[in-house]
Amino acid sequence: MASIEREKPLKPSLRTPPAAAITAIKLLVFLLCLLPALQLLLGWQADTLGANPVETITHASGTWTLRLLLITLAVTPLRRLTGLHWLLRLRRMLGLFAFAWGLAHFATYLWLDQFFDWAAIAADILKRPFITVGFAALVLMLPLALTSNRLAVRRLGGRRWQALHRSTYAIAILGVVHFWWLVKADVLEPAIYALVLAALLGMRAWWRELERRRQLAAAVPQARGNGRVVRIVPK
Amino acid sequence: MLIKRPTDISPSEITPRSLFEQRRHFLLGASSALAGAALWAALPRSGHAASRLPAYAPSPFSTSEEKTPLKAVTTYNNFYEFGTDKSDPAENAGKMSVQPWTVRVEGLAGKPRTFGIEELLKLAPLEERIYRLRCVEGWSMVIPWVGLPLAALLKQVEPLGSAKYVEFVTHYDPAIMLRRPVLSWPYVEGLRLDEALHPLTLLAVGLYGDVLPNQNGAPVRLVVPWKYGFKSAKSIVAIRLVEKQPRTSWNRAAADEYGFYSNVNPEVAHPRWSQATERRIGELRKRPTLMFNGYGEQVAGLYQGMDLKANY
Ligand code: HEM
Numbered sequence: 193m194a195s196i197e198r199e200k201p202l203k204p205s206l207r208t209p210p211a212a213a214i215t216a217i218k219l220l221v222f223l224l225c226l227l228p229a230l231q232l233l234l235g236w237q238a239d240t241l242g243a244n245p246v247e248t249i250t251h252a253s254g255t256w257t258l259r260l261l262l263i264t265l266a267v268t269p270l271r272r273l274t275g276l277h278w279l280l281r282l283r284r285m286l287g288l289f290a291f292a293w294g295l296a297h298f299a300t301y302l303w304l305d306q307f308f309d310w311a312a313i314a315a316d317i318l319k320r321p322f323i324t325v326g327f328a329a330l331v332l333m334l335p336l337a338l339t340s341n342r343l344a345v346r347r348l349g350g351r352r353w354q355a356l357h358r359s360t361y362a363i364a365i366l367g368v369v370h371f372w373w374l375v376k377a378d379v380l381e382p383a384i385y386a387l388v389l390a391a392l393l394g395m396r397a398w399w400r401e402l403e404r405r406r407q408l409a410a411a412v413p414q415a416r417g418n419g420r421v422v423r424i425v426p427k
Numbered sequence: 428m429l430i431k432r433p434t435d436i437s438p439s440e441i442t443p444r445s446l447f448e449q450r451r452h453f454l455l456g457a458s459s460a461l462a463g464a465a466l467w468a469a470l471p472r473s474g475h476a477a478s479r480l481p482a483y484a485p486s487p488f489s490t491s492e493e494k495t496p497l498k499a500v501t502t503y504n505n506f507y508e509f510g511t512d513k514s515d516p517a518e519n520a521g522k523m524s525v526q527p528w529t530v531r532v533e534g535l536a537g538k539p540r541t542f543g544i545e546e547l548l549k550l551a552p553l554e555e556r557i558y559r560l561r562c563v564e565g566w567s568m569v570i571p572w573v574g575l576p577l578a579a580l581l582k583q584v585e586p587l588g589s590a591k592y593v594e595f596v597t598h599y600d601p602a603i604m605l606r607r608p609v610l611s612w613p614y615v616e617g618l619r620l621d622e623a624l625h626p627l628t629l630l631a632v633g634l635y636g637d638v639l640p641n642q643n644g645a646p647v648r649l650v651v652p653w654k655y656g657f658k659s660a661k662s663i664v665a666i667r668l669v670e671k672q673p674r675t676s677w678n679r680a681a682a683d684e685y686g687f688y689s690n691v692n693p694e695v696a697h698p699r700w701s702q703a704t705e706r707r708i709g710e711l712r713k714r715p716t717l718m719f720n721g722y723g724e725q726v727a728g729l730y731q732g733m734d735l736k737a738n739y
Pocket of ligand 1: 261368
């Protein structure tokens with residue numbers, strides 16, 4: 193950030209878009225995240241959601257929760273690969289939309305699918321592993337949504353905040369497992385999501401490994417012989 | 428065997444007005460053209476403009492519940508050979524050519540033989556059977572099938588005493604169907620012989636007064652209304668009388684989830700979801716699922732003394 197500040201009279205480019213462009217991009221992403229909801233709403237009104245509209249909504253909301261989680265997880269690798277650092281400024285909104293779609297998905301289940309049949313809902317959450325896992329994912333998203341503001345980052349401190357928000361990895365894994373376990377026989381779709389997630393997490397693991405080796409190489413001269421543990425600080 | 432009428436039908440309802448009208452409508456249509464098999468063979472296989480079935484009569488086994496609209500019945504299907512989304516069969520099943528079509532009836536039979544679809548239609552008077560259909564996934568429909576009792580076909584081949592089960596093999600053409608081994612192809616289903624001979628067990632050739640659309644299992648499929656829908660195999664090419672319980676496709680895919688019997692049973696949950704309730708397509712709220720899908724009075728006797736939790 194600081195280096196960007198110094199090069200002040202910057203020519204706006206893809207890497208350094210002007211503030212107005214960032215605002216416009218944010219607005220666009222905001223609308224894109226809402227678009228499927230509008231489609232579902234209009235489809236419900238017009239009765240074009242197929243023979244089983246409740247199922248259509250459950251599937252659409254679940255799919256968007258998972259997609260947005262993966263898109264959120266793609267921000268860091270994309271930023272690193274492309275050098276487009278401003279992508280980071282979309283991440284909070286993407287994460288919050290993942291949570292919002294998760295809530296919509298859960299609300300669809302509670303209301304349209306189960307009609308608040310609490311006994312059946314409790315039984316599902318306790319007895320059906322795919323529901324248990326989905327529920328766990330949603331519950332884990334709650335603290336992340338609550339600490340997504342600047343104040344929370346300041347209160348927690350960057351490192352603790354980051355550690356907390358790494359649970360996104362677990363949430364995404366739970367989301368894929370939830371999907372995998374709910375299909376009857378055809379695992380093609382969940383397998384595709386699993387592959388994307390594996391790539392996103394794999395890239396992080398690989399970069400961390402590179403970083404570890406780099407630090408190790410730098411630390412070896414001092415560390416050799418005295419048995420000190422080298423602390424690995426993730427970038 | 429004494430076959431009771433379903434409890435939800437009072438005698439006065441057996442031939443409701445709408446059915447009369449439908450029949451008259453049909454008879455008018457049929458008499459103005461060639462009735463029967465020739466008609467079946469001669470006409471193109473798309474659209475629902477005119478009925479292409481021989482005459483059929485209403486059945487006392489029909490329910491008087493509101494029928495699921497034709498559009499839902501023909502656009503919301505599980506026919507995995509044509510794709511695993513509900514909308515896939517309606518999109519892709521048109522590629523299947525259903526004539527000529529023959530059904531081999533073989534195995535432990537005194538007179539095994541192959542039937543052309545035209546011959547099948549003449550084995551017994553066709554009936555309209557308005558049945559509830561309960562899918563293992565938790566939704567249901569009410570569908571007016573047209574067909575004949577499977578027993579009428581099986582009688583023709585004279586099952587041997589050693590025949591205990593009936594295996595149904597369905598059409599599989601990798602050129603136009605899913606090649607990924609989502610299930611073991613061709614799709615195989617099975618019934619115990621007494622289930623197959625039960626008067627409710629229907630060999631359906633039509634739906635809503637017309638020939639079966641491809642996505643619903645044209646030209647001939649099984650309908651076993653007291654079992655989950657996947658037991659009712661579509662587009663059947665062979666029926667085998669066998670001694671051992673057939674290895675059915677879903678049972679092979681997940682034996683703990685899809686038992687051989689797969690009778691509709693609200694008390695036996697699928698390992699991943701409850702079967703206590705169902706959503707009738709077209710309705711928002713779920714309704715309780717009935718034991719044997721509401722056909723208990725007719726079929727419970729088949730399972731006397733059996734533990735239905737163990738034999739799910
Ligand atoms: C309270 C938590 C949740 C409950 C009760 C729940 C319940 C369900 C149900 C009932 C279905 C439909 C199953 C079927 O049609 O057989 C479903 C589908 C799905 N859910 Fe969830 N879910 C929850 C949380 C989540 C979360 C957090 C995610 C994402 C990370 C998610 C992603 C999905 C996906 C991707 C599908 C499948 C969509 C499709 O088939 O196209 N769910 N969920």
